[in-house]
Amino acid sequence: MEEDELELAAGLEAALELAPAVQAAIEQVFPSQDPLDRADFNAVEYINTLFPTEQSLANIDEVVNKIRLKIRKLDDSIRTVVRGQTNVGQDGRQALEEAQKAIQQLFGKIKDIKDKAEKSEQMVKEITRDIKQLDHAKRHLTTSITTLNHLHMLAGGVDSLEAMTRRRQYGEVANLLQGVVNVLEHFNKYMGIPQIRQLSERVKAAQNELGQQILADFEEAFPSQGTKRPGGPSNVLRDACLVANVLDPRIKQEIIKKFIKQHLSEYLVLFQENQDVAWLDKIDRRYAWIKRQLVDYEEKYGRMFPQEWCMTERIAVEFCHVTRTELAKIMRTRAKEIEVKLLLFAIQRTTNFEGLLAKRFSGCTLADGTVKKPEAPPPSTNPFLEDETGTETDEIVIEKSDTDKPKKPKVPDNPFHGIVSKCFEPHLYVYIESQDKNLSELIDRFVADFKAQGPPKPNVDEGGAVLPSCADLFVYYKKCMVQCSQLSTGEPMIALTTIFQKYLREYAWKILSGNLPKTTSSSGGLTITSLLKEKEGSEVAKFTLEELCLICSILSTAEYCLATTQQLEEKLKEKVDASLVERINLTGETDTFSIVISNSIQLLVQDLDAACDPALTAMSKMQWQNVEHVGDQSPYVTSVILHIKQNVPIIRDNLASTRKYFTQFCIKFANSFIPKFINHLFKCKPISMVGAEQLLLDTHSLKMVLLDLPSIGSQVVRKAPASYTRIVVKGMTRAEMILKVVMAPHEPPVVFVDNYIKLLADCSTDTFQKILDMKVRSSPAELLLVCRAALRLLVK
Numbered sequence: 073m074e075e076d077e078l079e080l081a082a083g084l085e086a087a088l089e090l091a092p093a094v095q096a097a098i099e100q101v102f103p104s105q106d107p108l109d110r111a112d113f114n115a116v117e118y119i120n121t122l123f124p125t126e127q128s129l130a131n132i133d134e135v136v137n138k139i140r141l142k143i144r145k146l147d148d149s150i151r152t153v154v155r156g157q158t159n160v161g162q163d164g165r166q167a168l169e170e171a172q173k174a175i176q177q178l179f180g181k182i183k184d185i186k187d188k189a190e191k192s193e194q195m196v197k198e199i200t201r202d203i204k205q206l207d208h209a210k211r212h213l214t215t216s217i218t219t220l221n222h223l224h225m226l227a228g229g230v231d232s233l234e235a236m237t238r239r240r241q242y243g244e245v246a247n248l249l250q251g252v253v254n255v256l257e258h259f260n261k262y263m264g265i266p267q268i269r270q271l272s273e274r275v276k277a278a279q280n281e282l283g284q285q286i287l288a289d290f291e292e293a294f295p296s297q298g299t300k301r302p303g304g305p306s307n308v309l310r311d312a313c314l315v316a317n318v319l320d321p322r323i324k325q326e327i328i329k330k331f332i333k334q335h336l337s338e339y340l341v342l343f344q345e346n347q348d349v350a351w352l353d354k355i356d357r358r359y360a361w362i363k364r365q366l367v368d369y370e371e372k373y374g375r376m377f378p379q380e381w382c383m384t385e386r387i388a389v390e391f392c393h394v395t396r397t398e399l400a401k402i403m404r405t406r407a408k409e410i411e412v413k414l415l416l417f418a419i420q421r422t423t424n425f426e427g428l429l430a431k432r433f434s435g436c437t438l439a440d441g442t443v444k445k446p447e448a449p450p451p452s453t454n455p456f457l458e459d460e461t462g463t464e465t466d467e468i469v470i471e472k473s474d475t476d477k478p479k480k481p482k483v484p485d486n487p488f489h490g491i492v493s494k495c496f497e498p499h500l501y502v503y504i505e506s507q508d509k510n511l512s513e514l515i516d517r518f519v520a521d522f523k524a525q526g527p528p529k530p531n532v533d534e535g536g537a538v539l540p541s542c543a544d545l546f547v548y549y550k551k552c553m554v555q556c557s558q559l560s561t562g563e564p565m566i567a568l569t570t571i572f573q574k575y576l577r578e579y580a581w582k583i584l585s586g587n588l589p590k591t592t593s594s595s596g597g598l599t600i601t602s603l604l605k606e607k608e609g610s611e612v613a614k615f616t617l618e619e620l621c622l623i624c625s626i627l628s629t630a631e632y633c634l635a636t637t638q639q640l641e642e643k644l645k646e647k648v649d650a651s652l653v654e655r656i657n658l659t660g661e662t663d664t665f666s667i668v669i670s671n672s673i674q675l676l677v678q679d680l681d682a683a684c685d686p687a688l689t690a691m692s693k694m695q696w697q698n699v700e701h702v703g704d705q706s707p708y709v710t711s712v713i714l715h716i717k718q719n720v721p722i723i724r725d726n727l728a729s730t731r732k733y734f735t736q737f738c739i740k741f742a743n744s745f746i747p748k749f750i751n752h753l754f755k756c757k758p759i760s761m762v763g764a765e766q767l768l769l770d771t772h773s774l775k776m777v778l779l780d781l782p783s784i785g786s787q788v789v790r791k792a793p794a795s796y797t798r799i800v801v802k803g804m805t806r807a808e809m810i811l812k813v814v815m816a817p818h819e820p821p822v823v824f825v826d827n828y829i830k831l832l833a834d835c836s837t838d839t840f841q842k843i844l845d846m847k848v849r850s851s852p853a854e855l856l857l858v859c860r861a862a863l864r865l866l867v868k
Contacts (some may be wrong), residue, residue, distance in 0.1 A: 287317075351402065403499055407528045514548060518541040519586075522541070546633075564780075683715040684745060712777075
């Protein structure tokens with residue numbers, strides 16, 4: 073029976089395996105924490121949970137009774153549910169039949185409602201049929217009445233228009249013509265009707281007659297030949313201008329063209345090419361003449377033309393076009409007579425006049441002209457940009473502090489820029505050649521002044537001063553750039569940029585590099601290298617205080633020139649045409665100033681490095697195997713520290729305005745001094761144990777001094793830059809490790825080599841050989857054993 077029950081249970085378990093979705097739905101509807109309700113129920117685990125130990129089997133009867141009681145309850149629940157579902161099928165069929173009957177009744181009611189709705193719709197159509205006919209009749213009647221009214225207005229208007237035209241009643245014609253044109257637009261779809269087409273042709277004929285009549289009236293009032301009719305403008309012409317606004321735009325343009333031509337006819341006579349007043353030195357008279365003419369026009373004819381015609385501006389613009397053509401013609405004829413001062417005078421007066429036009433007029437009449445309003449440049453933080461509203465003779469000083477102050481760029485808002493001054497562009501080669509000559513003389517003057525005045529006096533309290541000549545150079549550059557940009561933003565700017573590049577390089581080599589002190593002795597002519605090979609007590613060629621200050625001053629000047637040249641390049645790119653921006657490139661000049669900076673730093677490093685060489689030479693010549701006890705730091709360390717304390721504060725104070733280059737100086741000195749110190753350590757041979765301890769003490773003292781190098785001798789203690797600290801710590805730690813290897817016992821050799829590998833990361837045979845040479849050895853055979861052991865470990 074137990075086996076049958078087990079098989080039945082297994083079968084039921086297999087039959088009751090539900091899909092995961094079904095099982096999840098059941099758990100959601102009937103949540104339960106009972107392990108028996110879980111889909112992955114495991115009987116063995118459940119039994120082990122009930123009886124975890126042998127002692128728990130004592131209450132097995134009680135557990136079995138509880139499970140049997142639970143089974144009986146489940147059987148009762150199942151039996152009740154099954155009995156309750158006995159009549160479910162019959163109840164369902166009965167409910168389905170009732171639902172079908174209800175649907176049939178609903179369908180019948182819907183059909184009845186639909187039939188009634190169709191009947192109602194038919195009744196409404198019959199009722200409203202007559203109303204729709206009345207609506208259509210009303211709309212057609214209204215349209216007919218409106219059209220007839222328009223036709224009556226058009227016919228009457230055309231008759232009146234023809235009559236008023238013959239009587240030159242332009243004041244009434246201006247209002248009537250606009251109304252007739254507007255009414256005629258309503259008959260565009262009726263042009264197939266002969267009467268309508270005839271009225272349209274009469275309107276066009278009246279417009280043409282008006283146009284010709286108005287032109288004839290203006291020709292009579294302002295004849296092309298002879299003088300203008302005396303007296304102010306008539307009301308007839310003023311009303312005629314109002315009519316011209318309604319007529320074909322060509323009539324308006326013809327009136328404007330003839331009036332301006334007649335108004336400027338006197339100008340062409342007075343300033344003919346063969347007249348003295350036509351030359352550049354009397355260019356002021358041209359602009360004075362047009363100013364008087366504009367004032368005269370405003371007084372006499374200001375009310376004759378409509379304000380929207382902008383006649384005053386049109387006269388000024390046409391004057392500019394004529395003046396540009398005439399000036400270009402006369403300058404081509406007398407090109408050899410053009411001098412720089414004369415050209416700049418004419419340019420200044422012309423640009424001033426263009427600025428006056430910009431203040432007086434909006435430039436709305438330039439839309440169809442050749443001069444376009446320049447676009448605003450993108451925002452820039454270029455400190456080279458300053459106020460340029462003054463003349464080209466204004467002095468604009470570029471202070472050194474300006475390089476750190478961004479200024480708001482000026483938007484070129486003059487729509488008349490170049491409308492006349494464009495004619496000077498082909499002759500700007502005279503200006504460019506003059507600037508080339510002036511800059512050459514300026515550089516020569518800088519060289520002569522430097523030789524005459526000598527290097528700047530040391531002033532460590534104020535820091536390294538920038539040479540005043542560099543500010544003068546960039547002031548002149550700014551002046552030239554402003555002048556040239558007022559004339560042209562095309563090829564002349566490129567030519568001027570080439571001149572700038574030439575003299576930036578000359579300034580860098582002649583003024584800066586050419587005045588750097590040489591690394592030779594003034595008396596003997598020997599190099600520092602040769603002097604370092606003399607005996608320990610010999611004098612080392614060092615730069616004087618004045619020479620150190622000069623090097624720092626040249627370095628600061630080169631740094632200022634580098635930054636200002638970059639700003640100059642940005643400013644030139646803003647000034648030049650967009651198509652020429654790629655041709656503005658001052659990278660070569662900035663690289664030149666970078667080379668000057670690098671050379672200056674290298675000179676400072678070489679000077680301090682050379683000053684420390686005798687002390688390192690003295691260190692390598694000491695008999696370190698005879699040192700008997702460890703004392704304070706050695707004399708050579710004191711000498712090195714003394715030279716550092718003498719030079720570094722001077723350099724730091726003179727480079728106070730360029731801290732980054734002082735940091736570069738410190739880094740380059742550390743990179744030069746530390747390897748040289750290690751090389752001199754290898755020359756200290758042989759070394760006893762006590763001697764190695766003394767050298768280790770000296771090395772630590774030098775390490776601390778080098779770490780404090782950036783702020784040595786300063787009242788304000790600053791933390792050294794992390795990049796510099798890493799270099800010093802890495803280099804001097806290697807020196808200390810070398811000495812610790814020397815101090816290590818060399819017996820047995822394998823242990824000695826193992827210490828060498830642990831303390832020094834490079835593990836090269838050359839370094840190992842140098843360390844062996846430093847140790848005090850008992851015999852060559854011992855050295856051979858050590859080397860063999862070292863080679864085996866290194867090869868491994």
